[in-house]
Every structure is written in C-alpha cells, then in structure tokens.
Amino acid sequence: MAKPDLHIDLDAVIANWRALDRMSSAAVETGAVVKADAYGLGAGQVARALAGAGVRNFFTATADEGAELRRALGPGPTISVFAGHMAGDAEAIGGAQLVPMLNSLDQLTLHFEALPGAPFGIQLDTGMNRLGLEAAEWEAAAGIVLEAGPTLLMSHLACSDEPQHPMNIFQCEEFMRLTEDTGVPRSLSATGGILLGPEFHFELVRPGIGLHGCAPFDQGRKPLRLSLPVIQIREIHAGETVGYSNTFIAESSMLVATVSAGYADGLLRSLSGRAHLWQGLVPCPILGRVSMDLITVDVTHLADTPTHLDMLGEKQSADDLAAVAGTIGYEILTGLSPRYRRVYHGGAA
Numbered sequence: 001m002a003k004p005d006l007h008i009d010l011d012a013v014i015a016n017w018r019a020l021d022r023m024s025s026a027a028v029e030t031g032a033v034v035k036a037d038a039y040g041l042g043a044g045q046v047a048r049a050l051a052g053a054g055v056r057n058f059f060t061a062t063a064d065e066g067a068e069l070r071r072a073l074g075p076g077p078t079i080s081v082f083a084g085h086m087a088g089d090a091e092a093i094g095g096a097q098l099v100p101m102l103n104s105l106d107q108l109t110l111h112f113e114a115l116p117g118a119p120f121g122i123q124l125d126t127g128m129n130r131l132g133l134e135a136a137e138w139e140a141a142a143g144i145v146l147e148a149g150p151t152l153l154m155s156h157l158a159c160s161d162e163p164q165h166p167m168n169i170f171q172c173e174e175f176m177r178l179t180e181d182t183g184v185p186r187s188l189s190a191t192g193g194i195l196l197g198p199e200f201h202f203e204l205v206r207p208g209i210g211l212h213g214c215a216p217f218d219q220g221r222k223p224l225r226l227s228l229p230v231i232q233i234r235e236i237h238a239g240e241t242v243g244y245s246n247t248f249i250a251e252s253s254m255l256v257a258t259v260s261a262g263y264a265d266g267l268l269r270s271l272s273g274r275a276h277l278w279q280g281l282v283p284c285p286i287l288g289r290v291s292m293d294l295i296t297v298d299v300t301h302l303a304d305t306p307t308h309l310d311m312l313g314e315k316q317s318a319d320d321l322a323a324v325a326g327t328i329g330y331e332i333l334t335g336l337s338p339r340y341r342r343v344y345h346g347g348a349a
Ligand SMILES: *Cc1c(COP(=O)(O)O)cnc(C)c1O
Pocket: 033, 035, 082, 155, 156, 189, 190, 191, 192, 206, 207, 208, 209, 210
C-alpha cells in the first residue's frame, strides 16, 4: 500500500546547525539535541549527518535513547542524557558510554556506586523547577562532585522564547553564581538561548528545534515535505455532507479527495475545516473533520487529478500547522507518525 512519504532534507538540517553555530563565538562548542527520535525526523539519520558535519556533542532525553544513538553513531561523539542516571540505567550508560546529566543527590549516589569513575555531568536548577540539583544541594555537594571531575555543568532556560522576559537574566545570573570558578565547561542555552546573545552561550550550546527551522529559529531552512497519498476521489453535489458529524455541507457540486493520514498520525483533529493541503503551490482546503486515519480535501479547482497532496512543504511549515492547531512546532514534529515512510535526501559526509 502507498504510505505517506516524509521527505527529510538532511542538508537543510546541517545548514541550520551551521547557522546556529555561527551565532556564537568560535570558542563556543555547538552540540545537537536529538531526543524523541530527533523530534520525529529519525535520530540515527539526523545524528549521522550532523556528525559528518562536525558535531561532537549529542543530547538525548533518556538512557535508552542514548544507547540507540550510540549504535547509530559508533564510538567517538559524546552522548549526554538529560534524565541523568535512573534506576536500571547502569547497563545502558556503561555499555554505550553515555554521560548522564545527574539531577539529584540520589542520582549522584546511584551513579558513583553503580559506575565508579564513569563520566557524568551535573544539571542545576536555576528556577524552572523541573530537573536539576537545587542551589542548596549543589552548594553542599559541589566539593565532592568537582573532585570527581564532571564533564559539564548545565541548566535550562524556562522563557528563552521571550527575549524580554526577566526570567532569562535571572536564570543566567543564578547559573553564573553557581558555576563560577569551577573550571568545568558550562551549558545554559538551547535554541532560544542562542538567540539571546553571547552572555547566554558559556562553553557549549545545545539547539534542538532550531535544527529543523522552527520557532524561535524560524528563519532557518525547512527540512520537511510530507506527501499524503490520495486513496479515492468522488464528486458530491449541493446539500451532501462530508465526514463525521456532517460538519461540512456542499453548496454546489465539488470533487472531494480522501488522503491516507489522520489524527492517529499526529495531524491534529483541531486542523479540521481550518488547514489546507497543497498540490505544489495550490491550496486545497480540508473539508469537515480530520478522522483517525483519513482526511477529506476539496480538489475541485485543481487542473489535474492529484495522486498526492502535501501537508508539510514549501507553502506550509510545521509552525504554520501549529498556528492553525493552536500548538507549537515542537508538538507537530514530535507527533510525526511512525507510519510515515521517511525518505532522506542529502547529508553525505
Ligand atoms: C529539549 C531540550 C533542549 C533543546 O531545546 P530546543 O528548544 O529544542 O532547542 C535543550 N536542553 C534541554 C534540557 C532540553 O530538554
């Protein structure tokens, strides 16, 4: 059966990484966050392309993701894990030579006992109250921890997509206070923080969403084209309805195409009756409700019978879809269905 094709331009991802890398000074290292299967694009393929372009530091959310990434990348690049060292992770961390970003005193104990001498980093909470040692815990443990030689001290900004938000400066100053004079490389900024300017860069920055040209780095290149196969086309007449709950009623004769993908594939139900699919540069409105595996589209005005229609592409980015659906590009990307056939272009080392 014809599957939806998700075309992924790895050269665009590499170009975005290079553009982000150029935003900090040459002394600042630029890593790449490839958690959640590289935001749905495919962690192995994306990370191999980036490693070929010179990326040496990768980040995943969990140790399992890190172990899978190690299989794709082989030895060499550093793979750090935001979740740190959780119970049951020792084999994955030790076996795949991952660097857990330890988040609590319990994790420190677990890591030092399970894998003595193995590399680790430290995640500090500077106000987001999500992950990391709190200031008082860090102040109590810093002596012993620094003795053991962490590879990285990191924290994460809560409001970096709002450049004027006072939380940015607050967290940056708190991070400086907690880490000054340690001599250990530091990292505070994801994509949003890179755009805030040099005082937020420290020794390493770690973009994720920006690699895919989504906000807050929406000036980046768009690597995705999602092409949905048309299963069936029918003619309907004035007064006939389309889809669940009869939310669309035809006012005149029209041609309706049914394409193969739906909300089970991450194409949110809130796109119903609001978004468009595209034949090249020509928009085709979605008619009625998005259903689980199918979407119905007005193709009356097209010059030729479509075999495929694009949901993502030149005329509609993940951010565009997110705006219609009332969400953010991150959620559109990480919702990209495992049912799509991922077709990679470019990226040769
Ligand atoms: C997801 C994540 C990143 C990457 O963030 P983007 O906004 O996608 O660039 C960086 N650091 C941490 C801790 C994260 O959880």
